[in-house]
Amino acid sequence: MFRHSMRAFLVSLCALTAASQAATAVALAVPADQRPATRTTARALHAQTLADLTTAMKGEAYAYATYSLFAAQADGQTRPADGKVAQQAQPAVGELFRTTAQTELNEHLREAAALAGVVGTNEANLRQAINGETYEHQVMYRGFAEQARKDGDLEAAKLFTEIASDEGRHRDAYRTALTVLTTGRGTIPAPPTANTVSVPAGMPKVKAARTEANLDTAMHGEALAHAKYMLYAARAMQTGNAALARLFEGTSGVELHEHFAGEAVLAGLVRTIKTDLRTAITGERTEATTLYPGFAKRASAVGDGAAARFFRDTAADEAKHAAAFQQALNQLS
Structure with missing residues (x-):
């Protein structure tokens, strides 16, 4: 690898x-x-x-x-x-x-x-996920979008902005789930559905080296989030919390099939x-x-x-x- x-x-x-x-x-x-x-x-x-x-x-x-x-x-x-x-x-x-x-x-x-x-209690796993999603929503992707705009990579700026919004929704769903687990009240949110992106072979669709580097950083983050959320889902299922497992699994799918894939298209990952x-x-x-x-x-x-x-x-x-x-x-x- x-x-x-x-x-x-x-x-x-x-x-x-x-x-x-x-x-x-x-x-x-x-x-x-x-x-x-x-x-x-x-x-x-x-x-x-x-x-x-x-x-x-x-x-x-x-x-x-x-x-x-x-x-x-x-x-x-x-x-x-x-x-x-x-x-x-x-x-x-x-x-x-x-x-x-x-x-x-x-x-x-x-x-x-x-x-x-890496895997702890369901509550600990949710807190870890909330931290990561908050960083990506508030800091990383917003920063990447601004840099891409300055560098003239408008398609990348649009994608980074869209993903930032997605990560904010993921954070909010995880916060709600944590509240349900800690208070015993409410309902764990339904899982999101990924809009699967096809990744054709092709050259990079960005021109700035900084955008290329940010795409690389973003793809590594999305891939790791996918893997960790699947492990968290397994823990949730082991503890009998099928609703939480579904939330982790659904979010994991978005990270891989939508976010990572969308970034891979712009990066020209497949040749x-x-x-x-x-x-x-x-x-x-x-x-x-x-x-x-x-x-x-x-x-x-x-x-x-x-x-x-x-x-x-x-x-x-x-x-x-x-x-x-x-x-x-x-x-x-």
Whole structure:
């Protein structure tokens, strides 16, 4: 899987006890949706380990979302944005992207989330979601929209503004749900329905580097929100709160199929099948040789052995993914 963007490869859900003061200090220094988790299953993890696990989750969620789009492209389910004849379908490549995406989400991200203690009580999960949605509604997307307008990327400004409004509605629904849980009065809101966006292959539709960077940040945030909300939905269902599970699931779908997809169109995320494979290969190799080994080394140095093992095991998986993608590319060449 590949992380934040081609420009940032090298940069870098379940218990209820608080993490160390150091971890909390680090968490409060960044936006709510980007904060490392602060609940752990045994002793508190080191702040840097938590930060690395958060980076891992964000990257794995992004890979899942992106590989899912690459799979649709390879399956011949999407047409080029320029209206030209679509490429010949490559169902074997589509299946490779699809199965790899499932590994990133259902193995790697879930393991990282469990180590970081991302999932708590339904009330705690709602508070985390409210914090993230509030930040995106009030700060992030409004700021991105203003910057895009200044840079002449009006289509991006319009999309960012629309998503900001959506996130405000998500926040309000989560606030209502939290009130229902804490007071026992009222009804949990019905889940939103995603207006699914098709993502054709094509070049970026923005011109400013700043807009491209903001789209990348936004896509990573939406992908992570999708994954976390699905974990929160599972917790809600486990505790017998089907209405809350439906709310989380519905919102998760909006984040992925509407927000992430809409941003992917403007970013030109999906290209030709060969280009998609090359992009995946580069990312997987970087993670296998640089990113995850670095995380493992840091975790080992501070005694976070379980996290170190996770990082090493994930690095090995990513190397296998890179090899499989390379083989697929060779067969197309």
